[in-house]
Amino acid sequence: MQEEILIPLIIFSAIFGMVYVFLTTRNKERLALIEKGADASLFNTGKKGGIGSIVLNLALLAIGIGIGVLVGAGLESSGMNGDVSFPACIFIFGGLGLVTSFFVSRKLEKE
Incomplete structure (x- = not known):
């Protein structure tokens, strides 16, 4: 396989993998906190900027x-x-x- 195709493919798959792991881990942590009875307002970070x-x-x-x-x-x-x-x-x-x-x-x- 040519390097011109392989390098961007590896870079984008690594970025996708990191974002996927971050989001799934955050979701699992939030679900675990909700199961333990934590208040949902805990997830609001208070950021006003959008x-x-x-x-x-x-x-x-x-x-x-x-x-x-x-x-x-x-x-x-x-x-x-x-x-x-x-x-x-x-x-x-x-x-x-x-x-x-x-x-x-x-x-x-x-x-």
Whole structure:
């Protein structure tokens, strides 16, 4: 079998296996707690954020990565090695985007 087919197949099957084991184990634990008479409110973690917070995180991460690519291209044109400037700027500005999304999420949760 060719490596081009085998490697993605192994990666996706490993991810599927981990998610499957996690979900089935969580389900068994919850069923055992319910059988022992635990209250169902135990399973509510109290998280208020939903799809909106995920979208906010991804949007600010994408904005940070885009700015990182632009700054990396600017540094490369000014004489810095492109193999260093692009990854460094992408990681720095992507991280700054995630930090920004953390503070924005926290501010929105307080309101």
